[in-house]
Amino acid sequence: MSGPLLLQSIILGLLLGGLYALLAAGLTLYFGVMRVVMIAHSAFLILAAYLAWYFHRETGIDPLFSLVITVPLFFVTGVAMQRLLLSRLRPATLTMMSVLLTFAIALTIEGMLGYVFSGTQRRIQLGYSGSNFEVFGANIAAVKLIAFGLAALALLGLYLVMKKTRFGQALRATIQHPEAARLLGINTDRIAGYGFGIGLATAAIGGTALSLDSTIYPSLHWHWIGPLMAIIVIGGLGSIPGAAIAAMVLGVSQSLLQVPMGTTWAQTVFYLALFATLMIRPQGFFGGRLAQRF
């Protein structure tokens, strides 16, 4: 592999890893607050991408501005989903049944997207879609950089909310020990609802970023949920830093393996890493006791 090509692979891997990191952070957040594996996360991602595409087609404004609508919309949807649907499930079988319930939501979203927008592949064409620039001989598309910037900003925002605000403190307390958090006067049900809303808002941001540089179609979400779920298990269920680090490492690995092996085989790196993790360290590399028991 030549020098520029290697550099290009690494940069592309980091840019992709940023998007993975944001989405995996949302996915692991749901698990943290409610012990729920949210299969519909990537379906909402594709839904947000479709909304961005539709917004651009109808108004002609840059799809980035669709965030103004989709982020609040997804936040409210997330809160409603937690309060109205997931909290109805029995606590003893919550983890298993929530998988099925969110799976049902994913199917419904995929079906509705296909029904409303048809199965045709869609792509946003922007003035700056084709522009790219060179860094030490490596070619980087501008849209990929914008997508990464968006993801990085959202992750930074999430980090600040979690670490610096009172709400973030309550959220972390709920993740660590719900009963103790309740004893301290935290309304864990409401916090869990907001946590869910934030998780879904990451899908809105990720979907807009995705719509900038890739072709979208209704069943695309299956290609995203596999890698994302592998990432959160490897990082340790419920651990946001673990998810982010695993996402960056695996994103770069996938990008590097694409050159000799091709796109399809390179995807298997996620699943190989998943199986290796389960054999060596079933609780993941950053998760604590929490991850092992679920």
Next chain:
Amino acid sequence: MPSASSHAADRRTGFDRALLGGKAVLLVAAATLVLAFPRMAPDAFILSVGVVIASYAALAVGWNFVGGFTGYISLGHAAYSGLGGYATALLIIDGGLNPWVALGVGALGVALVAVPIGVASLRVRGASFVIVSIAMVLILLLVSQSWSEVTGGSSGLRVPRPFGEDVLRPEQHERFFYLHVALVVVALLVWWAIDRSRFGMGLKAIREDEDKAQSLGVPTFRYKLVVFVISAFFTALAGGLYALWFGYLDPIFQFSILIGSYMVLMSLLGGIRSLLGPVVGAVIVGYALEYFKNQYGDTQFHLVALGLLLGVVVLFMPDGVLPAIGSLVNRFRPTAASIREESAAELLERSEETRQAEEVHR
């Protein structure tokens, strides 16, 4: 008052006898209906729908070995049905085996493959287990699409027919219908035998509370692994039989998460704790699926219908149809004093209710 209690006991046995008789009549009627179905079907299309539903039933019963006994919900059992299909096809095409031998050998091979997968995925509970099961299907989809020298890739693989060309289409459907029904019956017998054994008792203890089961001396990991491999074996048999009937394999349909979710939906709808639950669920869901595909075939609307149905089942009747009917019948029982099985979830709910009632009382 000994006389009163013995009288009550008499009435109870009378009720039980009536219940047993009713069940037997229903079972005989259902069996007759199933066996007579190929004769009653008006045309080959309806007959082929019957074969599809029987195949769904075989898959759902295969799935229910893991799902019903241990409560581990696998969304990726399409991995084993797909592998069973491909193993059978490749053993006939490249191995030159007799189709029926290939079916058996293929399923045994899949059971062997399931051992390391089980070792890896049963180390973790709940969430991680589901994730691994989905990952398996996605890996196999990638591999079967990319490795086109062996699997035919995206253009698919033609499976040779086990019966000669002189056997006509409706005749084929009829034979395969009975073969699928036979597979379902064998799988049900094995399920029933496990259900009544010490092994089954241990598995159900795992379903209710794995930590407690372990502390009581149940070898949880070994039990889970054994039942996982049995489940993979029967699912692979069902997949292989379907491949022999359908005669064509395409990775997208073989290794599809949808197929895995059908198995879950069918078992859950019928009731994963009951013997016949998956079969009842397969008949309902299989019929609904064929109906939706017929009505909304060109659009993606059948996905919405499937999604909504699954959501309703999970939210409102997670125990399934058969247990719901069972408890309805039990209401008419003169004195419901016998010890009945209670799941950990019900126990938790009941103790929660009494706790709240006590608080209100205070």
